[in-house]
Amino acid sequence: MTPILALSGVGKRFGAFAALTDIGFEIGEREAVGLIGPNGAGKTTLFNVITGFLPPDAGSIRFAGQDLRGMPPTRRVARGMARTFQTAMVFPGLTARENIAMAVREHAGDGLRWFGGGRGTAAADDTAARLLAEAGLGHRADTPLRDLSHGERRIVDALMPLALSPRLLLLDEPTAGLTRAESDRLLDMLRRHHPGTALLLVAHDIDIVFGHCARVVVMELGRVIRVGTPDEVRADADVRRAYLGSAAP
């Protein structure tokens, strides 16, 4: 089967500094893949290259079989590649449901008419309510974003791109600042209610990555040093040296 994402020989330099060198790995349809590595390994740079915010200098990136060279981020999103919501389309004074409904309508090309109560408002509202209920936040749907806890906000952040029903969701530290229980709940929700969405998950907490991803890509100094199952990665001497330190994970 064609992988949803396939990287081959991807490189990125900042001047003389090689931030990414010869990056290659694949993500299967519906697969959850973790991306770990010490600070400065190049994880965020790789995210930006995959999503089109930075052009690579070398290599190819294919999404569902299509070469993404030169494709702007908005077209990548339209084709089913989403990342944690980073635009200004978040309104602290509006409720959780209203914010997510706006993301749904934005995706449907109907964003600005939201204010006028245009067509599709009820459907978008229903989708938002369903997403919140699935995430265990149904009781907070009518709470303004600014009144949610940090953990609840992170869950809403992750729900915004799900409004796009993406084929691939890239999550850069979605669990930062969450308790282990909140992190597990967020990732369980993603896998249970959105099994058709493949994930690329960056998280500093390796237990979260090992616990929720079928395979793990390990980066060090801009290179992939290992791709394997959590057990394989845990047992790998290079990974221990590079990322995990001398202590066994």
Ligand SMILES: Nc1ncnc2c1ncn2[C@@H]1O[C@H](COP(=O)(O)OP(=O)(O)OP(=O)(O)O)[C@@H](O)[C@H]1O
């Ligand atoms: N715009 C830039 N110009 C120059 N160097 C950059 C730029 N962006 C990133 N770098 C460098 O590229 C390297 C990789 O950074 P990146 O943020 O991708 O790593 P990371 O694995 O995400 O790290 P962290 O876990 O700390 O977020 C770092 O040495 C960083 O200083």
